[in-house]
Amino acid sequence: MTMTQKYGKDKSEDNYRRAVALIKEKLPSMRILNALLMINLGKEEDILVDARQTPPVLLLETTEEPDCRFQTKPEYLIQFSQGKLEPRYALFKDAFFHEAIPPKVLPVASLPTPTEDLDRVRADIAEFGYGLVKDALAPEQIATLKKAVLEQAAGEVAAGVAAKDGGPNAPNQRIWTLINKGQEFIDLLQHPLIDEIVPDFLGEHALIHSYSANIARPGNVPMQLHTDQVAIQPPVREIAFGLNIMWFLEDVTAENGGTRVYPGSHLGHVAPDDIFDLKDSVAAQGPAGTALVFESRLWHATGPNIQQTGERPVILMFFMRSFIRQQENNFLSLREDVERDLPDKVKAMLGFCTTGALGGVEGDVREGQMVKRLKNPVGALRKTTNV
Template identity: 35%
Template sequence: MLAPLLATVDPQQALQDLATHGAAILRDALSPAAVREVRQKLLAGVAVSEADGVPTRGYPFDADTHNQRVFHLFNLDPIFAELIRRPVALRFVQHLLGPDFLISNFSANITAPGSQRMQMHADQGYVPSPWPAQPLACNVAWLLDDFTPENGGTRYVPGSQHFGHNPDPALEQTSVAISAPAGSLLIMDGRVWHQTGDNQTQDVQRAALFGYYVRRWLRPQINWNAALWPSTVAGLDPEFLHLLGFYSGNVELQVPNGRRAPVHPPAGLSTLTPSFALGPQDAAGGR
């Protein structure tokens, strides 16, 4: 049996935890003031999302309507586009997926009192088994509240990234709840079995942002061309649009679009390096 997964401030220890557990917790990725700001913007975005016709409750992957999901975060405030590409998060994405990846989704999960557990799953569960030795996807979550066993903190099966297939009901009972303070990053290998926990409290919400990344040849969960408002796209730089897949396929290969409107890749795309999309990382390892 593996030792309990503990939060750490050491990125190297977090990488070791990823290899062993399939998950890692990096403390202090956000300051308390930043947590308050992001949480406030998220809650304000709930009403904006619903007014835009994107419901926040009642999705089939949740057991009830207590759980709240907020999609298309980039439309709601610029802070979300800034968060998902922070070096402190992307260093783990690059470690798991290499330099060529896409932002597949970025959404929020807010568990409310009484919400039940999500179905156990793996984030690359759409891939036929046996799975390859390296992950095809990963999830990096920004915790905006403390995660506890009582308030719906994510549950996972330690070491399940080595099983090579989707969850086995006989082994799901070995799941454990993740405990971590607000402001932490929760990093999960795309093969690890996990689920939203049940919120057993009377009056405590648990909010987190989940950045889902995939290898660049996989289709993203979200069609960003359709989901993002024109005003949002206009405010995003070419490097970020590249991470969203706007310059994938024929554009990367610079194949003409014929009579359709041309899409011009930014200068340097044909000789892409990791720094093109990720930007400079500081000497402290991206923190």
């Protein structure tokens, strides 16, 4: 596999050379690490930095075990050096552990399959990191939601606001902030499966971290492997902070971009050796109407759509524990006309309800208060006093 095949145009040799040059340029500042560091930028060869001596140097090889290993993409280092990227994201989120264990390869016959038994789904999530709910959506719901997603996608393309990804040609499309984009999506947030599954894993008052659709189209480049605990740095593997529900609006297969997962990779200090290589991963497959439920520590990626025609639309509801800041800032992005008519249950998911002394307005953090933007918040009130 060539670099272009593996990474696409934006992972060119030029970016690699620039990233290596940056590492060499910053060598003197690495003395603070006082460690033997192994860096991988997606190629077979590693870059060895010996920061135990002054000044630090690059090594061609070593027989010693490095004190630290990490992988990242060349452009992340470049963006970091330009001040465009927070350092923890330059480490490609949580693909960074001391002595990480590669995911195990499990027999396909033992893996989850769609079932209506929610106890089985819960057990599958606990054991494998994901489960599949059979017939979570009725045929009429599938048709309504699929139509809404595809029409919204076309509308955003026509308006010049489409979010495209999936490689240099960007065939995939994401539709963000679904809460603003149709009553169908608001209705889906009241699906009974949410109450049946989410509190079991995240406790009461879980918040919608993000609410989006993802359309995988032919010719896409697979997403890099990742987990969904992006903001938890350094990585915490002992507890799951989030749970994703992916609603299949089309039959999802390994051929049309089914999400690739490493079953069981949610447990322990697990990380793939190469976050750009989907080897030994499996596609989470199921017929239209299936709900894929997976927790935030599971290693996964949008898969390649290798079909000649056709697309794979899904809806993603990502919930996080109530004390985790949401990816989508609903207080700013929510349309006023949508907010006005939302049921309290949905508002609570978006963060409009006080819980655990969090989320109050003007100091009122009494439990269970539904908050709203104040028209006239108390401002500066100064009165001269005799001192």
